[in-house]
Amino acid sequence: MHYSLRFEWLGMVFDISTILMILVTSLVVLFMCIGMTRKLTSATPGGTQNVMEWIVDFVTGITKSYITPKKAAGFVSLALTLFLYIFLGNQLGLLFNVNTAHHNSHGQEVSQGFIDMLTVSTSNEMKQQKLEKVTEELNSTDPHAHGVVISWWKSPTATPSVTFALALIVLLYSHYLGIKKSFGGWLKHTFLNPIHILEEFIIKPLTLPLRLFGNIFAGEVLIAFLLSVGIFGSIPLFIWLGYSVFVGSVQAFIFTTLAMVYLSQQVNEDH
Amino acid sequence: MLDFGAVSLEWGTLLTQAIVFLLLLLAVRKFAMGPIVGMMEKRRQHIANEISSAEQGRKEAEALLAEQRRVLDEARAESKAIIDRAAKQASDEASKIVAEAQAASERMKADASAELAREVEKAKLELREQMTSLSVLLASKIIEKELDEAAQKSTVDKFLAQVGDRL
Numbered sequence A: 001m002h003y004s005l006r007f008e009w010l011g012m013v014f015d016i017s018t019i020l021m022i023l024v025t026s027l028v029v030l031f032m033c034i035g036m037t038r039k040l041t042s043a044t045p046g047g048t049q050n051v052m053e054w055i056v057d058f059v060t061g062i063t064k065s066y067i068t069p070k071k072a073a074g075f076v077s078l079a080l081t082l083f084l085y086i087f088l089g090n091q092l093g094l095l096f097n098v099n100t101a102h103h104n105s106h107g108q109e110v111s112q113g114f115i116d117m118l119t120v121s122t123s124n125e126m127k128q129q130k131l132e133k134v135t136e137e138l139n140s141t142d143p144h145a146h147g148v149v150i151s152w153w154k155s156p157t158a159t160p161s162v163t164f165a166l167a168l169i170v171l172l173y174s175h176y177l178g179i180k181k182s183f184g185g186w187l188k189h190t191f192l193n194p195i196h197i198l199e200e201f202i203i204k205p206l207t208l209p210l211r212l213f214g215n216i217f218a219g220e221v222l223i224a225f226l227l228s229v230g231i232f233g234s235i236p237l238f239i240w241l242g243y244s245v246f247v248g249s250v251q252a253f254i255f256t257t258l259a260m261v262y263l264s265q266q267v268n269e270d271h
Numbered sequence B: 001m002l003d004f005g006a007v008s009l010e011w012g013t014l015l016t017q018a019i020v021f022l023l024l025l026l027a028v029r030k031f032a033m034g035p036i037v038g039m040m041e042k043r044r045q046h047i048a049n050e051i052s053s054a055e056q057g058r059k060e061a062e063a064l065l066a067e068q069r070r071v072l073d074e075a076r077a078e079s080k081a082i083i084d085r086a087a088k089q090a091s092d093e094a095s096k097i098v099a100e101a102q103a104a105s106e107r108m109k110a111d112a113s114a115e116l117a118r119e120v121e122k123a124k125l126e127l128r129e130q131m132t133s134l135s136v137l138l139a140s141k142i143i144e145k146e147l148d149e150a151a152q153k154s155t156v157d158k159f160l161a162q163v164g165d166r167l
Helices: A016-036 A047-066 A069-095 A112-118 A124-138 A160-181 A183-191 A194-229 A231-267 B011-145 B149-166
Strands: A006-009 A012-015 A099-102 A148-151 B002-004 B007-009
Touching: A006 A112, A012 A016, A012 B011, A016 A047, A016 A069, A016 A160, A016 B011, A047 A069, A047 A231, A047 B011, A069 A160, A069 A194, A069 A231, A069 B011, A112 A124, A124 A148, A160 A183, A160 A194, A160 A231, A160 B007, A160 B011, A183 A194, A194 A231, B011 B149
Parallel strands: none
Antiparallel strands: A006 A012, A099 A148, B002 B007
């Protein structure tokens, strides 16, 4: 199992490697957008502009197929950012791995602060459990054991915190739009039918992020497993990496589409 | 924070992601969507302009074509009229010349026959005069020979009658 370093601040837990990947992915998206739109021309477009226009057309197509054409233009930026962020985030984790291994065997003790960051937990009990496991792995004398392996490079979308954040932004925004359009209508639509209460407050907030997280996380777990198998895992790994590219693209498309569907349910005139 | 060991939901990471995503959204909106929307709007206008100018050009070409066709038809009608007029004029001229020639020949024929008649009368007259003088001469000769008027009268009368018949 791979660990990540966490720290607690203002009563909240932050995962350092995930935050690093969030920043890396955001910067990649940002530089891609700026790079591809730096030399725009309204005449015959060149290479990168074609790609950017294709992406924008694609995302606009998703937006326009769910949200009424009058209001669709206002959601293209959100859909584009969501799509690019999730798509690139999914693919980034497939590029390579950056792992660091830590153990106590060379007469070099891992610091207490480091162990604390590995064992950040909600309860003391959990912390104790983790501490035992970490201590065991750190002091392992098995020559095949790597000690505590920290994964620094992974898809940000393989972390539930990230997918929940994205989903919550979309869902909160959709409710904000619904309330802004008509508070009474929103109340009636959301609370009158128990199925709708279930849908709005349990089903949507769980399925939207967990679908993305589950797909990408499972993909990365399988990649880690195939990597640990060694030479026999190389062909399945190759196939699985190809399939993961496909899954990553499809999940980005699905998340963006569902986001637009959920927004359209609050924005469009007819439900 | 929900912790299931390998999988955990951390509020700090979640909040960080939310803030970073919102910042990214603003940046994308400003640096990518702004220029793209502007460019697409410019392209839309460009295309609309091109279409309307092409439409206008087509209309102009059609108007010009109609004008050309009209002018050509006019020219054709005019040339036809000119040719018709010329042909008519030529045939008129020809018939006039023919008629004039006919008239001239008729006149000449009439003149000639009149002249001829006149000459014949003149010749008759001259002949009669000569005959008269010859008759007188003859008579005088006869009288000179034998003055038997009564006897010769029948001879002269017969002669004169013969001459008068021949003339």
